[in-house]
Amino acid sequence: MSILGRNVSVKAVAALACAMIAVAGLLPVRTKARPREVVLVAKDMAFYMSGTNVANPEITVRPGESIRVVLKNEDRGMAHDFSVPAVKAATDSLTWNQKGEVTFEAPEKPGTYEYVCRPHVLMMKGALKVIRD
Amino acid sequence: MEFDPSGWSGEGTFTAALVEQLKTFDSIDLVRVEDAPSSRTDADYNFISNEVYVRFRRVSSVEAGRWLGVVPVRRTVWKPVMTLGDLESRLAALADVGAPDYADEGMLQYLRTERIIPPYQTRGYKIVELVRIYHLIS
Numbered sequence: 001m002s003i004l005g006r007n008v009s010v011k012a013v014a015a016l017a018c019a020m021i022a023v024a025g026l027l028p029v030r031t032k033a034r035p036r037e038v039v040l041v042a043k044d045m046a047f048y049m050s051g052t053n054v055a056n057p058e059i060t061v062r063p064g065e066s067i068r069v070v071l072k073n074e075d076r077g078m079a080h081d082f083s084v085p086a087v088k089a090a091t092d093s094l095t096w097n098q099k100g101e102v103t104f105e106a107p108e109k110p111g112t113y114e115y116v117c118r119p120h121v122l123m124m125k126g127a128l129k130v131i132r133d
Numbered sequence: 134m135e136f137d138p139s140g141w142s143g144e145g146t147f148t149a150a151l152v153e154q155l156k157t158f159d160s161i162d163l164v165r166v167e168d169a170p171s172s173r174t175d176a177d178y179n180f181i182s183n184e185v186y187v188r189f190r191r192v193s194s195v196e197a198g199r200w201l202g203v204v205p206v207r208r209t210v211w212k213p214v215m216t217l218g219d220l221e222s223r224l225a226a227l228a229d230v231g232a233p234d235y236a237d238e239g240m241l242q243y244l245r246t247e248r249i250i251p252p253y254q255t256r257g258y259k260i261v262e263l264v265r266i267y268h269l270i271s
Contacts, residue, residue, distance in 0.1 A: 044171030045180060045263065055173060076265075077235030077242040122178050122259060 035066035035103050042073045042080040042094070045123045047115075056126035059115065061106040063130050068103040079119060084128055086113040093119070106130050140167035141183065145262050147245045148183045150229055155187060158223065160215040163188035163269065171263075178259040187220070188269040189213035217241060217268045233266075241266040 038059060039050040046055035050072075061067055071082045073094040082102060083090035089104035107113060110130045117124035134156060143149070148166065155164045169182035191211045200206045221241055225232035235242040243264040250257030 044169065044182060045261070046171070046173075076240060077237070123175075123180060123261060 033066065035068040036061075037068045037070060039070045040072075040082060042071060042078075042082075042117065042124070043075045045075065045078070045120060047071075047082070047117070047124055047126055056124065058127045058129055060129045060131055063106060063108045063110060063132060065106045066103065067106060068101055070099065070101045072099045073097065080117045080124065081119070082115060083118050084113060084115045086128075090118065134161060135163045137163070137165040140165070142168050144168070144172070145181045145183050145264065147243065147262050148181070148185070148264050151224075151243070151264060151266075152185065154224070154227055154230055155185070158215075158220075160190050160213075160219075161187050162190045165269070169263070169265070176258070178261055180261045180263070182263045183265075185264060185266045186269045187266060189215040189220075217266075220266070220268075239267065 041048045041050055044055075047057070048055065049057045059067075069082050069091070071080070071091050071094060073080045073096055076096045079093045079095050081091045081093045081100070084104060086107055087104045089102050091100035091102045094100045106128070107130050110132055113128040113130065115126050115128050136152075136156060138152075141148075152164060152166055155161055163186070165186040167184045167186070169184050171180070171182045173180050191213050193209050193211050195207050196210050197205065197207050217236075217238070217240075221233060221236050224230045224241070230243075233241040234244045243262075243266075245262045245264075247260045247262075248257055249260055
């Protein structure tokens with residue numbers, strides 16, 4: 001076998017390839033998992049999980065889990081947002097039929113945190129539960 | 134004027150005041166009030182959501198036109214004597230109703246809040262009343 005004009009044995013190339021694969025396997029994998037998507041709808045002054053009719057549902061996450069919340073505002077004449085004050089994450093304020101999203105990492109400490117719509121905190125708030133598996 | 138409160142529990146003092154005003158308008162021939170399914174109660178608040186449907190009185194007029202652009206014809210056309218925009222202006226002029234918090238081509242919306250503190254309590258609860266007025270076409 002000839003590489004760049006030099007004669008190299010097939011066995012040597014195979015051994016080198018095996019060594020490279022073995023070294024690559026030992027390196028830590030640095031790829032990040034894709035965030036879990038939670039789709040919410042704001043209507044009638046409440047949050048709803050897309051396709052359900054439970055107002056301000058509990059959202060369960062794992063410690064440190066990456067979450068992407070997609071919010072669609074279906075409340076005609078109202079501006080809403082989605083905010084988790086504990087992690088300082090929030091969507092923009094959304095008007096009727098607008099869609100927004102925010103990606104955040106859940107708190108590491110298990111417990112119950114709050115998610116809210118900042119202009120309507122009294123009526124639009126729910127629990128973000130951080131639970132270990 | 135026809136008034137249909139059959140789908141309304143009667144909750145909402147602002148709704149009641151608004152409906153009483155709507156009943157006095159000559160240009161409205163139907164007022165229907167319904168509880169919206171989103172009404173709910175929590176420890177901190179009582180959310181009352183009502184939907185009001187109004188139908189405007191219509192008048193007929195005869196319009197001349199041409200069938201297929203050639204044959205002269207006269208048609209009777211029914212038109213409402215009021216629009217939702219006119220209703221918005223009329224309501225805005227009333228002291229106990231006022232301008233809506235939101236209006237578009239198909240809806241007027243009022244949002245009223247009031248904190249109620251019962252005797253011997255310090256915190257109380259909030260009454261949030263949402264009223265949406267729609268124009269009934271048929």
